[in-house]
Structure formats: structure tokens, C-alpha cells
Amino acid sequence: MEQPTLSVGLRVRVKPSTIIYHHPNHRNQPFDIQGLEGEIIAILSDWQGRPISPNYPCQVRFSPKFIAHLHPDELEVISDPPR
Numbered sequence: 001m002e003q004p005t006l007s008v009g010l011r012v013r014v015k016p017s018t019i020i021y022h023h024p025n026h027r028n029q030p031f032d033i034q035g036l037e038g039e040i041i042a043i044l045s046d047w048q049g050r051p052i053s054p055n056y057p058c059q060v061r062f063s064p065k066f067i068a069h070l071h072p073d074e075l076e077v078i079s080d081p082p083r
Contacts (some may be wrong), residue, residue, distance in 0.1 A: 036062050056069035
């Protein structure tokens, strides 16, 4: 099955083991976010009107206090955005 194009509002899940150090409950400690589900809140492609090519363009909100920037290959779509 082909993965749909990532867009703002999609519910996604982190596929591979991904270690981060900025989780609010595990500050400055390695924390694996594999399997966490969240919503894409932005796809970064420009900054102040100029095009950019970020390494991790998908900004995903997992909770009100936790947002992470991830690569599209690290995400799998679990549901479409609400209409």
C-alpha cells in the first residue's frame, strides 16, 4: 500500500526507533518515541518567504507540551485529517 502524501492535519505514528532528548517528562535523557501517535501541525518549506530544505520538515504535535520535527520516512499515516 502506498503512503499518502503528508499534509497538515494527518494523524501519524512514529515507525522506527527514534531517540530524542527533549521530551517534557524525560528532559536531557534519551527517550525512544517509536510508536507514539500525533498530528502533523506544519510541513516546513520556507522561512520568512525564502525557500528552505530542512532535514526534518514535519512538525508533529504529540501532546500540548511536546512537539518534534521528524523526517517523512519516520512517519506512517494512521488517519486522514478531519473535513
